[in-house]
Amino acid sequence: xxxxxxxxxxxxxxxxxxxxxxxxxxxxxxxxxxxxxxxxxxxxxxxxxxxxxxxxxxxxxxxxxxxxxxxxxxxxxxxxxxxxxxxxxxxxxxxxxxxxxxxxxxxxxxxxxxxxxxxxxxxxxxxxxxxxxxxxxxxxxxxxxxxxxxxxxxxxxxxxxxxxxxxxxxxxxxxxxxxxxxxxxxxxxxxxxxxxxxxxxxxxxxxxxxxxxxxxxxxxxxxxxxxxxxxxxxxxxxxxxxxxxxxxxxxxxxxxxxxxx
Amino acid sequence: xxxxxxxxxxxxxxxxxxxxxxxxxxxxxxxxxxxxxxxxxxxxxxxxxxxxxxxxxxxxxxxxxxxxxxxxxxxxxxxxxxxxxxxxxxxxxxxxxxxxxxxxxxxxxxxxxxxxxxxxxxxxxxxxxxxxxxxxxxxxxxxxxxxxxxxxxxxxxxxxx
Numbered sequence: 322x323x324x325x326x327x328x329x330x331x332x333x334x335x336x337x338x339x340x341x342x343x344x345x346x347x348x349x350x351x352x353x354x355x356x357x358x359x360x361x362x363x364x365x366x367x368x369x370x371x372x373x374x375x376x377x378x379x380x381x382x383x384x385x386x387x388x389x390x391x392x393x394x395x396x397x398x399x400x401x402x403x404x405x406x407x408x409x410x411x412x413x414x415x416x417x418x419x420x421x422x423x424x425x426x427x428x429x430x431x432x433x434x435x436x437x438x439x440x441x442x443x444x445x446x447x448x449x450x451x452x453x454x455x456x457x458x459x460x461x462x463x464x465x466x467x468x469x470x471x472x473x474x475x476x477x478x479x480x481x482x483x484x485x486x487x488x489x490x491x492x493x494x495x496x497x498x499x500x501x502x503x504x505x506x507x508x509x510x511x512x513x514x515x516x517x518x519x520x521x522x523x524x525x526x527x528x529x530x531x532x533x534x535x536x537x538x539x540x541x542x543x544x545x546x547x548x549x550x551x552x553x554x555x556x557x558x559x560x561x562x563x564x565x566x567x568x569x570x571x572x573x574x575x576x577x578x579x580x581x582x
Numbered sequence: 583x584x585x586x587x588x589x590x591x592x593x594x595x596x597x598x599x600x601x602x603x604x605x606x607x608x609x610x611x612x613x614x615x616x617x618x619x620x621x622x623x624x625x626x627x628x629x630x631x632x633x634x635x636x637x638x639x640x641x642x643x644x645x646x647x648x649x650x651x652x653x654x655x656x657x658x659x660x661x662x663x664x665x666x667x668x669x670x671x672x673x674x675x676x677x678x679x680x681x682x683x684x685x686x687x688x689x690x691x692x693x694x695x696x697x698x699x700x701x702x703x704x705x706x707x708x709x710x711x712x713x714x715x716x717x718x719x720x721x722x723x724x725x726x727x728x729x730x731x732x733x734x735x736x737x738x739x740x741x742x743x
Contacts, residue, residue, distance in 0.1 A: 322602040323602075324600065324601070324602060325601050325602060326601055327584070327601030327602075327645065327647045329647060329648065329650060348645075348648075351643060351644060351645065351648075352625065352643060355604075355625075355643045355644070355645070356624055356625060356643065358602070359623065359624070367601075368601060368645075370645070370647070370648050372648050373648075373650070394637075396637065416714065417628070417713040417714025417715075418638055418692065418695065418696075418711055418713070418714060419625075419628060419631050419638045419639050419640045419692070419714050420625065420640070420643075420714060422634075422637035422638055422639045423639050423640075423643065423644060497626075499713070499714075
């Protein structure tokens with residue numbers, strides 16, 4: 322790693338001030354950023370650790386909404402988001418137990434890895450990304466692989482999820498990295514079904530609108546049995562080519578619907 | 583350089599670190615606690631697992647500065663106060679839960695976390711929990727058996743290897 326300064330503020334306001342330095346970078350749980358720094362793929366002048374900010378940790382459920390602090394670990398969500406069981410289950414299957422102790426929901430969403438699990442839950446739930454300056458709808462937040470609507474120095478302080486009537490996440494795991502080779506999150510709300518796909522597209526997480534329309538009309542495995550996702554723009558790598566990933570989107574969607582119904 | 587203070591195995595410690603100093607580097611090189619191993623250095627293998635405030639973490643993927651004020655437990659903290667092997671360590675010895683032993687520190691620390699969450703895990707639950715701990719000698723069978731035994735469950739029906 323290149324050298325950098327390190328600050329560990331205890332409030333959001335202090336963190337925002339610390340991030341005003343040129344080339345300063347926020348540090349969540351570090352489960353992606355630290356390996357990136359080790360490979361010298363990033364060279365921030367300063368890391369601002371968010372791990373000491375108590376006001377960014379915790380889970381609350383109120384009137385059909387679950388709100389999770391941006392600094393809440395995957396392990397804490399797995400254990401404490403029982404009001405949204407599909408979300409808790411997703412968090413409990415990210416990485417491995419030691420990774421889940423450190424990795425945070427805010428860090429995952431800010432990084433927007435095209436194979437990360439959380440972006441699919443946020444997009445399928447129509448979640449609201451709350452930052453130190455504003456609120457961003459999930460539909461406006463994800464802008465492509467490793468790209469989001471966040472401005473420089475903007476911190477995800479919380480994420481609000483409307484709790485669906487039924488939901489499930491089906492993940493086809495890449496066994497070495499434990500990221501999703503393809504993951505599909507299906508969430509059924511009174512006004513329709515949302516389907517978000519991670520791991521598959523070169524543009525990162527996306528909504529599979531064809532499946533959403535079919536499932537909104539008839540929430541059953543049969544409704545999506547005849548659909549096939551397009552392979553255009555999907556990732557091809559040594560783990561699977563675009564056609565394989567397109568096939569997995571269909572399979573994982575059916576599994577998620579079966580688990581949710 | 584800045585100063586960091588934490589409690590390691592019940593003892594208050596402090597030391598000079600750089601911002602980029604990893605927790606595992608501070609433990610091994612700063613405190614001389616070499617029971618925690620660095621295997622892959624990419625957070626895949628789990629040889630560096632320690633407990634921070636009661637939670638298992640990969641010490642190669644956490645900065646020492648982030649452990650300011652934390653309670654850290656390493657493999658050295660798993661022994662009994664008189665220096666004899668703790669329950670999990672003794673079970674690894676009894677059931678030969680290691681071949682070369684390089685992964686053992688992380689295996690013991692992950693096992694301790696698992697048994698705290700789930701005092702009587704099934705074999706499948708143990709294997710699932712050890713997802714982030716790799717043994718390159720492929721000695722998993724006896725590792726699982728040792729953890730079953732450490733949890734007080736009967737392992738007589740598990741085949742010897």
